[in-house]
Amino acid sequence: MTLPGVTAGPPASSYDVVIVGAGVQGLATAYELARRGVTNVAVVDRSWPGGGASGRNGEMIRSAFSSREWTQLFELSLKRFAELSAELDFNILFSPSGYLVLASTEEEVAGQDAIAAAQAAYGVETEVLGAAQVRKLVPHLNPDLALGGILQRKGGFAHHDAVVWGYLRAAARAGVSVFSGIDVLGVTTAGGRVTGVRTSAGDIAADVVVNAAGTTSDDLNQTVGVELPLIKARLEMIVTEPVKPFLSCALASPHMLGYCHQTARGEFVGGTERPGADETDSLNTTYHMLRDTATKWVKLFPSLAGVRILRSWAGTVSQTPDFAPVLGEAPGVPGYWLSVGWIYGFMGAPGAAQLLAEAITTGRVPDTMAPFGAQRLLDGRLIEENTLVVISEEAS
Amino acid sequence: MTSAGEKVTFTFEGRTLTARRGQSVASALMQSGTTVLTRSFKYRRPRGYTCGYDVCGSCPVTVDGLPGVSACSTPVQGGESVDRERGWPSADRDVMRVSDLMAPLLPAGFQFRLFRSHPRLAHLAEKVMARVAGAGRFPTAEAAAATRTLTSTARPDVLVVGGGLSGCAAALGAASTGASVALVHRGPLGGRALARSGSAAWEGTTTPVAALAARLADEVRAHEAIDVLDGTALSWFETGVVPVVGGDRVVDMWPTQLVVATGSYDVPGLFPGNDKPGVVLADGVSKMLRVDGVVPWRRAVVLTDCERGDVLAAQLREAGVEVVAVVHQDGADGTLPGPRHLTGRIEAARGLKTLRAVDVRVGGRVETFDTDLLCVALRERPADDLALQWRYVSAGSPTSVAGGWSGAPVDEDGLAVVGSAAGWLEDDPEQARAVGEAVGARAAGVAR
Secondary structure, eight states: OOOOOOOOOOOOOOOSSEEOOOOOHHHHHHHHHHHOOOOEEEEEOOOSSTTGGSSSSEEEEOOSSSSSSHHHHHHHHHHHHHHHHHTTSSSSOOOOOOEEEESSSSHHHHHHHHHEEEEEHTTOOOEEEHHHHHHHHHTTSSSGOSSEEEEEEEEOOOOOHHHHHHHHHHHHHHOOEOOOOOEEEEEEEEEEEEEEEEEEEEEEEEEEEEEOGGGGGGHHHTTTTTOOOEEEEEEEEEEEEEOOOOOOOOEEETTEEEEEEETTTOOEEEEESSSOOOOOOOOOOOOHHHHHHHHHHHHHGGGGOOOEEEEEEEEEEEEOTTTTOOEEEEEEEETTTEEESSSSHHHHHHHHHHHHHHHHSSSOTTTTTTGGOOOHHHTTOOOOOOOSSSSOTTTT | GGGOEEEEEETTEEEEEEEETTSSSHHHHHHHHHHOEEEEETTTEEEEEOSSOOSSSSOOEEEEEEEEEEETOBBBOOOOOEEEOSBBBBBSSSSHHHHHHHHGSTTTTGGGGGTOOOOHHHHHOOOOHHHHOOOOOOOOOHHHHHHHOOEEEEEESEEEEOOOOHHHHHHHHHHTTTTTTEEEESSSGGGGGGGSSSSSEEETTEEEEHHHHHHHHHHHHTTTTEEEEESOOOOOTOOOOOOEEEETTEEEEEOOOEEEEOOOOOOOOTTTTTTTTEEHHHHHHHHHHSOOOOOOSSSEEEEEEEEEHHHHHHHHHHHHHEEEEEGGGGGEEEOOSSSSESSSEEEEEEEESSHHHEEEEEEEEEEEEEESSSEOOOEEEOOHHHHHHHHHHHHSSSSSSSOOSSSEEEEEEEEOGOOOOTTSSSOOHHHHHHHHHHHHHHHHHHHO
């Protein structure tokens, strides 16, 4: 059975652009290319569209970060999320219900004003909340852990599968071909320039190849000698049985290393992390993370005690040393473009795809995208961002 | 048989009901005339007792403040308070039932087409839907406290999951080799076999299955090397741990060998109204009549595609239920004298709240039978989830494993599958015991 939007039959022998990976990055990039008149595009995936991290993330959306680089990229994305349902003719169930970054320690509370001031300077509207305001916004929070927070009212969450399906259908309508079940074995070059890809369904010629392969993006880089410091990491989420609405906004807790929201059906969806990356691309869930997640969320929301977990899942990402994505043409391989190293990929895709398509079609790198080039990692110039729910190996 | 328990009382929505301790909450409610146990989540269709074994999710009730408790598989203890969860003003008469009338306007995926050009309206609609649909409740603080679990660890040579006829036989086989054995089973040992007709060979004689299951269950309970846990095996994780949840404790099991004896699932029929209270799967019917000892039906139609139709018709008649027809789909036929045997299919199960009539299509015409039970006795499907999961998780990828079992005994290193979980078509406790012996010998050998 073929999904709506997925092309039946084998790929042609050449395209203008081949995108590796039919996740939200690849499909959004294909859609944005088509919007700019580049429609002879193939998106090739080893599995089904959205089968990787695009359908396994926390669905949450914000642009309120602490650094200029992150804030500007994700602000563009947030604006796109608000437009997408109408533009794609598909309701992506974007809920601008607010995004709260919870402060649970005195140290976090003390840092809030500076972060909010920076956000204001970058053009993002946020509110610094005190303990009473946070408890009023989310009454079920454990008061011991609800000391403050930064709320971005325009943030929220969207249905991740709907975003993938919306981009897939819109790209297909515009003439893009999307293939599933085809392994891309390597990138081919001649004279240092990209000539296409080698796949399990034969060679495909293309002057432009985009690596949007998620967890396996580093494997593809290796086939053309692009050496970036990417490591694989597995992240897990749980979903509970439905309960009455108790959490209207998306919530991230840097203290707990967790993020969560509640769906319209009433399911509580939450993920937590533990220090370090386990460097696997296995999609198995693990017992220690199930326990970690359940324990932390019951601690933060005591009412969840006794609520059953319906299901859990794992997704994998490929992350960079500064946890920021890599966007742009790969150093030393003209025609080979990267949209890799994402850990906030669902949230960033609509903006990044627009920037990437602009760069590919005009040859000019947009200012918002420039800081995310691969060269920064090779030079050791890392982007400093302080509001991520991650903890590095060193920091642990 | 648990039907011989002492008389106790419990509270149901403010009324005091009498039951025998140990009978299922669902059977006690049905005895008192309650057939609608809950309402469906979205369209608020009435739902009732269906599978009998906590598989289908059609009978969640709130017991002492803990929501989502399966009425079919929870024994009455005496003194508890039971409430239904959905429906306003009650599950019997739910005004939200009107949403079902709108169902043709709300096909699957309607939300992705709704208000797509009007984001504010879309967001508002979502909030409204959340208020209507998000009807689940938090457990009360007392109920939540009671679910707080104590965790312990066990490292048996062999973990048998499922304590039906095959699981008990496999556990006895494994224990006979000197291996340490843990057996996990939810509810009374013996499982579905306790309610089944038919017979099986054991130690040279042919014995009724129900009696044999009860006997093997007794032997398992009495065996020093077999640790029996009343609970559910959550999953097999990649580190090799099988967490078992039961009552107020979690036991992290680290078995050397896993034996999956999780039995089978009943398969629902495909026809309009197949979710109506009164449409009950075969094992659920057998359990109600033969384990809980309650006969909440008067007239029955049996739907079948195999020999189970005659078996269930005979069980129903023995319990005093009039079997008006056995409908053989896929051209099967039956031999049980008495009921009419029709070759055809179910056109519809009808009745506003609970089943009142069944329309049967036979060739070009439709016959209607007034009945309060439609027993769906189709060929079972192996309950092989845990076994398949063992393979998938071992492979680390959801795409690289071929699923299913051939019906032959499965015994590979680390995993054995026995009984109907492995697709065996006949009860064969001796073969299950032989697999248990092989697994036990291997595990004990590895462990030493």
